[in-house]
Amino acid sequence: MNSNKSINKLRFVKNNDFPITTLYLDISDSQKLKNSKVVVHNLYKYKTKKTFYKNMNNTQIESVEQDINGIIKYLNNKISVEDKSIMIISSSKSSVWEVIQFGSKINNDLVIQDAVYLRPLLEAKSAQRKYGIVLIDQGKAKIFERNFNSINELFSVENILSNDRNNSGFKGREERKNERKHEENLHRHYKNVSQSLREIDKRKKFNWIVLGGKNEIFNDFKKYINDGQREKIKMDVVIEPSAKINEVIEIIQKTESKMRNLFEKNLLDKLNDEFYNDQKGVLGLKQVEEALEEGRVDTLIIKEDFHQKGWICKSCSYSSENEVKVCSRCDNTMERTKDISDELVHEALKINANIEYVAIDMEKYEPIAAILRYN
Ligand SMILES: [Zn+2]
Structure with a gap:
């Protein structure tokens, strides 16, 4: 996790005059979303008994109550449950309002203090560290970034191959020429993908890289990969070239806990x-x-x-x-x-x-x- 930019932005959401309300909410199904307002009310009621709350002045309490009302209003308007959890940061009298979506489940929690409560967010980020996915065969390649709650395609290429190689018993002149052309094409393709991977990794600083494709491709392609990226490739996943992209991603996501451990x-x-x-x-x-x-x-x-x-x-x-x-x-x-x-x-x-x-x-x-x- 090298790019802490978005989190660092939250760090500056710090105000000495008004407290900051941070809410983490599990809304992974419609029932949970429906109950969420009651959950927020109960969490809030509990917080009003805490020392920090009791030490606040009237304007500060007013600000926090506006936070809670704003959150309830937001939840009332939220109909779909495309996110598993959300984090809301609010400090009404300092005009702070931010919603962060989570692709993973999180425990409900409400914290009112002088700074954003970051721990569950940071823990979720550590549970889903940034890594790269390279899918490659002789004809195509794609590079993805998997980071926290998103998957982004960063690179895609199609290699045009000469497909007119036939398998007759002996090689004619034309055939040898085609084969050579095919080898040259492959060489160019692997080189292009490895260079793109190098540039992307330089920018994105992947914690590790997962390679997806067929075994015989891995051995060829790996010869082209630069040292910096090669040592990040800790796992190959055998994937049929005909597999749909969603299925491929699903298979690769199953490697995450093992990779986290490593x-x-x-x-x-x-x-x-x-x-x-x-x-x-x-x-x-x-x-x-x-x-x-x-x-x-x-x-x-x-x-x-x-x-x-x-x-x-x-x-x-x-x-x-x-x-x-x-x-x-x-x-x-x-x-x-x-x-x-x-x-x-x-x-x-x-x-x-x-x-x-x-x-x-x-x-x-x-x-x-x-x-x-x-x-
Ligand atoms: Zn001191």
């Missing part, structure tokens, strides 16, 4: 290397916080179910798992937080770091760690 294993291997060999890795909450403060974090790695309640200084991000009233670093008042790691994620976005939530076991390390830009 990606995360590699990520932790890299962390391991950086930590033990280059001192470019840190483990644990305090070490990560310090590295973030110094702007050294390249990739922040958090175990999916890791949460740490505690206290945080909103001005310098100093945190403590135990109650501390005043920041020992800058003398500001410390605030209670339900998750220190969430606060650190906002710091990581500020310095443009990658954020990876991992599903695999991190026991060998700590549930929060980072790979650094320099030591």
Whole structure:
């Protein structure tokens, strides 16, 4: 996940005057959509009992109530359920309103705080990391980008082949000529596709690439692929050239959990290397916080179910798992937080770091760690 642009935009949706309401809602079937207004009401009712809500002034409460009304109005007008889940960000008195569609199911949640609640979004993005799909045969090729909740075709080519090769017993002059022409065509085709793949990968920075086609093509085509892309191809999927594109995509999507696992294993291997060999890795909450403060974090790695309640200084991000009233670093008042790691994620976005939530076991390390830009 290198391009955090859209998420980074959300980070700036931060307002000191008015709170921000973030809603995650599962609307994966029409019944859930129908019930969604009740769900929002109940979540909201529950939030009004929380300390953050109770500490708001009247104008702030007014803003939040406008958020809830706006959300209900939006849900009333929503008829179709083409998305499985949605995320709504609203801060009425700061004129903030944003809806993000999800292709995956998500747990219902409503959070009212001073910044957008990003965790479920970032976790969903880590569950569906960006990768490339290359479908190739002797005559055609397509390249797709699969990213979060979308699939985009980025490249398509048809190679015109000479089909007049016949299979008679011995080769005539004409036949040999045609065969040579066919080989030249194939050479040009593979070269063209591999160059396009290289350019697209340079731009898109795929986390991995899946190759789809027939086995005998893979071996030929792979000779043309540049090293940078070749090492990203961790899986070939045998596909009949006559298969429909939707079916092909469906088959390739089945590789996602396996590929995620592999990606995360590699990520932790890299962390391991950086930590033990280059001192470019840190483990644990305090070490990560310090590295973030110094702007050294390249990739922040958090175990999916890791949460740490505690206290945080909103001005310098100093945190403590135990109650501390005043920041020992800058003398500001410390605030209670339900998750220190969430606060650190906002710091990581500020310095443009990658954020990876991992599903695999991190026991060998700590549930929060980072790979650094320099030591
Ligand atoms: Zn401080």
